[in-house]
Amino acid sequence: MPKSDHRIRVTKMLIRRAFTEILRNKPIQSISVKELCETAGINRGTFYSHYTDIYDLMKKMEEEMLEDFQQALQPLLEVHEEDMTPVKITAGIFQCLKENADICTVTLGPFGDKEFAARLIRIGRDNYVESYQRFFKGATPRQLEYYYAFVSAGCIGMLERWLAEGMHTSAEEMADMAEKIMMYGIGFLRGEKAKEEVKEDYPV
Amino acid sequence: MPKSDHRIRVTKMLIRRAFTEILRNKPIQSISVKELCETAGINRGTFYSHYTDIYDLMKKMEEEMLEDFQQALQPLLEVHEEDMTPVKITAGIFQCLKENADICTVTLGPFGDKEFAARLIRIGRDNYVESYQRFFKGATPRQLEYYYAFVSAGCIGMLERWLAEGMHTSAEEMADMAEKIMMYGIGFLRGEKAKEEVKEDYPV
DNA sequence: AGGTATTTCAACACCGTGTTGATTATTGTT
DNA sequence: AACAATAATCAACACGGTGTTGAAATACCT
Numbered sequence: 001m002p003k004s005d006h007r008i009r010v011t012k013m014l015i016r017r018a019f020t021e022i023l024r025n026k027p028i029q030s031i032s033v034k035e036l037c038e039t040a041g042i043n044r045g046t047f048y049s050h051y052t053d054i055y056d057l058m059k060k061m062e063e064e065m066l067e068d069f070q071q072a073l074q075p076l077l078e079v080h081e082e083d084m085t086p087v088k089i090t091a092g093i094f095q096c097l098k099e100n101a102d103i104c105t106v107t108l109g110p111f112g113d114k115e116f117a118a119r120l121i122r123i124g125r126d127n128y129v130e131s132y133q134r135f136f137k138g139a140t141p142r143q144l145e146y147y148y149a150f151v152s153a154g155c156i157g158m159l160e161r162w163l164a165e166g167m168h169t170s171a172e173e174m175a176d177m178a179e180k181i182m183m184y185g186i187g188f189l190r191g192e193k194a195k196e197e198v199k200e201d202y203p204v
Numbered sequence: 205m206p207k208s209d210h211r212i213r214v215t216k217m218l219i220r221r222a223f224t225e226i227l228r229n230k231p232i233q234s235i236s237v238k239e240l241c242e243t244a245g246i247n248r249g250t251f252y253s254h255y256t257d258i259y260d261l262m263k264k265m266e267e268e269m270l271e272d273f274q275q276a277l278q279p280l281l282e283v284h285e286e287d288m289t290p291v292k293i294t295a296g297i298f299q300c301l302k303e304n305a306d307i308c309t310v311t312l313g314p315f316g317d318k319e320f321a322a323r324l325i326r327i328g329r330d331n332y333v334e335s336y337q338r339f340f341k342g343a344t345p346r347q348l349e350y351y352y353a354f355v356s357a358g359c360i361g362m363l364e365r366w367l368a369e370g371m372h373t374s375a376e377e378m379a380d381m382a383e384k385i386m387m388y389g390i391g392f393l394r395g396e397k398a399k400e401e402v403k404e405d406y407p408v
Numbered sequence: 409a410g411g412t413a414t415t416t417c418a419a420c421a422c423c424g425t426g427t428t429g430a431t432t433a434t435t436g437t438t
Numbered sequence: 439a440a441c442a443a444t445a446a447t448c449a450a451c452a453c454g455g456t457g458t459t460g461a462a463a464t465a466c467c468t
Binding site: 015028029049053107110111112115116118139142143144145146147149150151152153154155156157158160161162169174177178180181184185186187188189190 | 322366392
Binding site for chain 3: 005007008011042043046047049
């Protein structure tokens with residue numbers, strides 16, 4: 001039982017390369033299987049033996065990226081050492097997305113898939129929300145809900161802008177900005193005077 | 205020259221009603237003109253005399269919604285009285301979207317159009333950014349850029365959640381939450397202790 | 409080299425598309 | 439009420455992409 005045939009890997013690679021290639025100048029809804037196979041240089045029947053349609057292809061590509069993402073996130077969250085600050089975790093996330101930039105730029109781009117961003121958010125959600133929940137006992141569940149909705153979407157928004165600008169800023173700097181905005185809101189633009197007041201209350 | 209034929213308005217109404225109806229349980233990419241016309245109860249040729257395809261229909265619907273949106277926003281931004289607080293403006297925005305809920309729920313929903321949300325953001329952008337720019341002289345342009353990317357996407361995220369939950373929370377409360385998160389970040393969950401420190405610095 | 413798995417190729421019926429021209433129905437105007 | 443103009447309907451059409459088939463060719467792994 002050969003778990004990975006060389007031909008299959010080549011074929012999938014060709015398909016995916018052609019897919020991201022086409023997706024650069026054309027929205028996904030106007031990509032046909034025929035066109036994809038022509039630019040990939042493979043037979044149309046071969047495509048159908050791996051995917052059911054274009055959207056199935058996209059879903060599967062996203063799936064694999066998310067697995068990478070989760071795998072990269074795991075060690076960051078497990079290590080409970082004192083030098084594992086929230087900023088480092090966030091930086092790790094940015095770094096991971098930078099490494100999968102080819103997929104992320106299209107799937108998070110203007111023609112991208114909203115559901116993908118939503119799933120990206122959900123992964124972080126479970127890990128963060130409970131520590132927030134436990135900590136901010138004064139806050140209502142609804143407030144927590146909306147706070148999370150805001151900051152998660154906000155991070156994605158920052159991420160999209162980052163990818164759109166070619167990721168010139170370092171992952172660490174991005175993480176630092178994201179962290180500060182989440183912590184201090186607009187105070188982020190005024191420096192970090194409020195930092196010390198909040199620091200000791202923040203859950204690790 | 206009859207500027208508005210009764211038949212046309214009826215037809216368009218039927219089309220749009222059927223469109224939002226179908227969009228409730230199915231992504232836009234799998235909606236065919238044929239299916240749309242059948243549920244709308246009109247001839248397929250009639251559709252093509254008004255729109256070129258499904259996406260053209262969506263774009264035109266969004267267009268009209270955005271005009272409404274901009275019109276509703278205008279008076280809020282023009283009035284420079286002291287009782288026109290940022291919260292009231294934001295509340296006005298939420299209220300406007302609530303009134304166009306039928307379109308917004310689908311176009312901002314999981315199967316919605318990313319570009320629509322992006323345009324919604326851009327409308328507010330020009331108005332807000334310059335006042336931020338003028339005020340936060342210490343901040344770099346890039347920081348401003350990313351701050352705006354974060355909070356605009358954050359507001360949309362909150363909005364999506366709001367629409368998804370049936371808009372039970374009042375527009376004012378939503379606006380208040382959004383405002384506080386933008387201002388104080390996670391401090392929002394801890395009450396408003398930091399409020400006074402920042403207030404006098406915030407641009408009207 | 410062997411048998412197996414994958415890709416290729418041509419062909420097929422099927423369905424939605426976008427357009428056409430003729431016909432019918434509805435509108436605003438006189 | 440009668441008119442011309444406009445809009446909606448209908449049937450029909452060519453076109454192109456879809457998804458599947460079976461046989462032949464090719465590449466893989468041991």
